[in-house]
Amino acid sequence: MDTVVCIKQVPHPDHFSHITLDPVTKAIRRDGVPLVVNPVDRHAVEAALQLRDRFPGKVTVLTMGPPQAREALEEALAMGADEGILLCDRAFAGADAYATALTIAAAIRKLCPASLVLCGCETADSGTRMVGPMLAEFLDIPYATNVRRLDVTGEDACVAEADLDGGRMKVELGLPALITVSRAMNEPRIPDVMGIIGVADKTLSTYGAEEIDLPPDKTGLAGSPTRVAGVWEFKKDRRSEVLQGNPRHVSSDAVARLRELGGL
Numbered sequence: 001m002d003t004v005v006c007i008k009q010v011p012h013p014d015h016f017s018h019i020t021l022d023p024v025t026k027a028i029r030r031d032g033v034p035l036v037v038n039p040v041d042r043h044a045v046e047a048a049l050q051l052r053d054r055f056p057g058k059v060t061v062l063t064m065g066p067p068q069a070r071e072a073l074e075e076a077l078a079m080g081a082d083e084g085i086l087l088c089d090r091a092f093a094g095a096d097a098y099a100t101a102l103t104i105a106a107a108i109r110k111l112c113p114a115s116l117v118l119c120g121c122e123t124a125d126s127g128t129r130m131v132g133p134m135l136a137e138f139l140d141i142p143y144a145t146n147v148r149r150l151d152v153t154g155e156d157a158c159v160a161e162a163d164l165d166g167g168r169m170k171v172e173l174g175l176p177a178l179i180t181v182s183r184a185m186n187e188p189r190i191p192d193v194m195g196i197i198g199v200a201d202k203t204l205s206t207y208g209a210e211e212i213d214l215p216p217d218k219t220g221l222a223g224s225p226t227r228v229a230g231v232w233e234f235k236k237d238r239r240s241e242v243l244q245g246n247p248r249h250v251s252s253d254a255v256a257r258l259r260e261l262g263g264l
Ligand SMILES: Cc1cc2nc3c(=O)[nH]c(=O)nc-3n(C[C@H](O)[C@H](O)[C@H](O)COP(=O)(O)OP(=O)(O)OC[C@H]3O[C@@H](n4cnc5c(N)ncnc54)[C@H](O)[C@@H]3O)c2cc1C
Pocket: 006, 007, 008, 027, 028, 038, 040, 041, 062, 063, 064, 065, 093, 094, 095, 096, 097, 098, 100, 104, 118, 119, 120, 121, 122, 123, 125, 126, 127, 128, 129, 130, 131, 132, 224, 226, 227, 228
């Protein structure tokens, strides 16, 4: 059973405070911010590797991003994925979730059709949660989101258990299908030395818009129906005050002070 796992390289969550917004271009400035595989995407890679143990096939990891996104693919290859695909082209820059999903769908259709497409349920940077469902729509396959447990029940079906607000849902999907994986699904493995050494022998190919038959106006900023109308940074202004004395008075003083400051 062949599986494609979509992964995104994102700024390291511990360094989010160093990300700034360019008020003119409205782009995100990430200069000097270390990049990592989007945390929940590592759970999606792990899920694919565990499924491969039971249903032999190829695990392909795919990302759309700048040249340095290759590092994210290398990490997934070190975990055990078989092959990597980097979608990298100036024409892909500035893509919104729609153009991102359309581009990935074109690549999967042309380069690596699979029984299962796995995504993370959301990214740590933009976090729209839209790429997975849109990708499924473009591929015209069923999907389930926020999945905590996945059982492939045969050649042509799987059962997914998903977390909902205040409950859980179990659905059966015909294959091929797309699943967005939650952190609850597994504990991703840490690549070992042999895995890291083995990356050099694995295929990691780069493709541009032409190679996946996408006209330039269908991808990147040109193919994005969304436009960033404005960007703001919220400057947090932190102050502290220590109230001392009798606990009963302190608590009523704290409430009065919070009211005064507009906090209540
Ligand atoms: C007009 C506009 C301009 C933008 N410009 C920029 C910009 O310059 N720089 C920038 O960083 N962002 C930019 N963005 C944000 C960018 O569009 C999103 O990062 C992108 O659409 C993916 O959406 P998401 O991160 O919300 O993914 P989600 O929907 O939250 O992701 C869910 C899952 O989809 C998969 N996935 C998501 N993105 C990718 C990918 N690229 N490759 C493979 N799998 C993926 C992963 O499995 C991920 O876990 C822009 C957005 C708009 C609207």
